[in-house]
Amino acid sequence: MKEFCLSGDGNIVVSAVFEGSRPNLSELSGKEQEDAMRKVKEGKDIQVIDELPWWSNGAGFTNKRRTRLYLFNTATKTVTAVTDPLFQVTGFRLSPCRGYLVYFGFEFLHTEEKMTGLYLYSLATGESRTLLAPVYAIAQADFLNDSTIIFSGSDQKTYGFYTNPWFYTVEIGSGKLAVLAEYDCNVSNVILADCRLGGGITFKTYEGSLFFTGVVNHDCYLNKLDANGEITHVVQEEGGVDCFDVGQKGIIFIGMMGQRLQELYFFDKERNGITRITSFNEELYTNYYVAKPQPLSFTETDGFTIDGWVLLPFEYEPQKKYPAILFIHGGPKGAFGTVFFNDLQYLAGQGYFVLFCNPRGSEGKGNAFAAIRGNYGTFDYDNLMQFVDLCIEKYPAIDSGRLGVTGGSYGGFMTNWIIGHTDRFKAAVSERSIASWISFIGLSDIGISFGEDQMDANIWSGPEKIWRQSPLRYADKAKTPTLFIHSDQDYRCCIPEGYQMFTALKRFGVETRMCVFRGECHDLSRSGKPIHRVRRLQEIAKWFDDRLK
Structure with missing residues (x-):
């Protein structure tokens, strides 16, 4: 259920x-039911597939x-x-x-x-x-x-x-269909974080109006759409509203505000104010270093504003020099914000500058900003490199000779892309990545629906266009020592993607290592077994520490 x-x-x-794919045992009885159950048991080690997709990340075979x-x-x-x-x-x-x-x-x-x-x-x-x-x-x-x-x-x-x-x-x-409101943002919360638990209502009508969550720039607001098509922001605090319910007196919601982990909040309609109801994880904020994101934005060549942030390293002293790590989000149509992100905080706590931004392709600034179909690795790559340059300029304490890069999913794709296009980074960690869009289209649970769409081509009519956007094509130029992290039950960015990049770097004599987590899926960093999540962070930290410190 x-x-x-x-x-x-x-x-x-x-x-x-x-x-x-299984018989309906409730419609059978006696020997027929016994025979059907026996056949199911006999076939438990056999998987028949006859549809696309035949599996789903986190759910296994779904034929x-x-x-x-x-x-x-x-x-x-x-x-x-x-x-x-x-x-x-x-x-x-x-x-x-x-x-x-x-x-x-x-x-x-x-x-x-x-x-x-x-x-x-x-x-x-x-x-x-x-x-x-x-x-x-x-x-x-x-x-x-x-x-x-x-x-x-x-x-x-x-x-x-x-x-x-x-x-x-x-x-x-x-049956009359009508447009109530044109909208140029996603109707969900795609502000990325690795500390959320569960979910809830994100779209609900109440007293003739619709309430829904949606990302604007790098925050997730709670919005109201009335019967006239007018949209207003009800809750527009820094951070994000994850889910909510609405009633006569106001709105109760779960959100990540500022640098706090998820808390329960109440929006009082009468006084138009927000009250935090819960106070979980107080020990985190009082006993541990929680870096505050320092905003840093720029306007790129096509006129789009790229929003980014810097986390200062633990016990930061401006006169000293520190290594820095560029962290690239997944999606690509996700978005970083100022909400608590454990991976970023962990690296800052280990003594690194952490650099992160929302390049073109990200959510929050409309369709035109997010449009990179057929152009992966072009202006998104340029935006990331421009942001690193800006960070080095604004923070002289960053040692430009000790830069690292990491990311997962699309961030893993981009890490793979980066090591094939520049050697400015002295260490890289690529997680749940994409090596070849050709193999991605043939294997991923979203290969046909997402892969062909984003490449703006298919394998048979446009193989060169797809190969041109694949990091594996440029792997022979890589020089950056790279750690690959992948899960064997990742059916979104399947494990052959990691194997191919690992093989290519080994083939061309580049220092590399691959860590495979058995029994985990694409969401290892967010919902994996605690022992695996700890080991993953240990692998990442050691790889960077050995090469950047």
């Missing part, structure tokens, strides 16, 4: 995982696995399926009158679809009807009232996979 809610008749609406909607009758203890076996439900909401469900998703027959449809289910009649065919990638939907549905969706036409969604309404009776 993934989510549930109570319907108007006291029954329960449930979204749950359905294994379409024929779907999220379906069900109704559980509390009186008869029976379950009724709302959606078909191969329909993938990506979200649902119950109407204010509790008589209808709106759900969105797509029929997943052979290849996962990019676009999702919007559907209405009557709890009284047990029938579904299509409100909107799959022409938008719908991120969220809710009932604005009993007759109108609001959703955020993107047609992905202009900027591809990462096109920011607009807000639309659909009239339930007529």
Whole structure:
């Protein structure tokens, strides 16, 4: 079970995982059931795949696995399926009158679809009807009232996979579709941090308005969209609102404000003020060094402002010289902010300047700023190098002869790219990276949907364009000692990406090492086993310490 809610008749609406590759044992009995169970056990070491993608990061092999909607009758203890076996439900909401469900998703027959449809289910009649065919990638939907549905969706036409969604309404009776508000930010919190736990509501209607989270520059605000299409910022503090709920007196939310880890806050509508309710981890702020991000921004050649920050090393003395590490975020359409980020704080605590910024391709400044399709390793790389130059200029205590670079996912891609294009860094750590977009497209759980889109080409019609944007092509020019960290169950940036870069550097005589974490996925640094997360930090620190100190 993934989510549930109570319907108007006291029954329960449930979204749950359905294994379409296994027999339905509840429909069998006696010898038939025993035979079916025996065949399942006999085939437990065999995996058949016949669709794309066939696996998912953090979930393993997912062939024929779907999220379906069900109704559980509390009186008869029976379950009724709302959606078909191969329909993938990506979200649902119950109407204010509790008589209808709106759900969105797509029929997943052979290849996962990019676009999702919007559907209405009557709890009284047990029938579904299509409100909107799959022409938008719908991120969220809710009932604005009993007759109108609001959703955020993107047609992905202009900027591809990462096109920011607009807000639309659909009239339930007529099916009339209308644009309520054009929006040029992501409708979620993509301010990156490695210390969050769990999740919650990020999109909810209340008294005829929609409340939602969204990143503006490098903070995640809580916003309100009214019935006239006007968007206002309700909570716009430094940091980020992770999730919330709204009621008559105000809004309660979980957020990371300033340099604090997640806390519970209350926004009082009457006095228009915020009160922090909890005080977790006080020992961290009083007994340990927590570096405050020092802002440092510049305007690049195309007129975009690049926001960045510097963390000062522990026991910093301006007259001394210190090594510095450039830390590159993932995404690429994520964003750094000023929230607490353990990896960054750890390196600052080890005596390093830590440099981090949001180059082009990042979230928070609109579609045009985030657009790097077909141009990976161009102006994003230039922005990062310009930022390092600026940091060295503004902080003379940085020893330009002792620079390191690191990052994971897109940050790992860029680390791989950097070592093939400059030798200014004396040590590098590349995590869960990409070596070749050709192998990424063929292996990753988002290879077709994301990889082809971001390369603006496919392997067969544009192999040279893809190879040109692949770090492996330039690995023969690398000279930087590089540590590769990868997880064997990473199905997003699969482990062959790390192996290929490691092999290339060994082939050309560059000092290199690879550390593989078994049983972990792409999210090792955020949700891996504690013992593995500690070992990972030890590997990173030792690699840099041995070469930069």
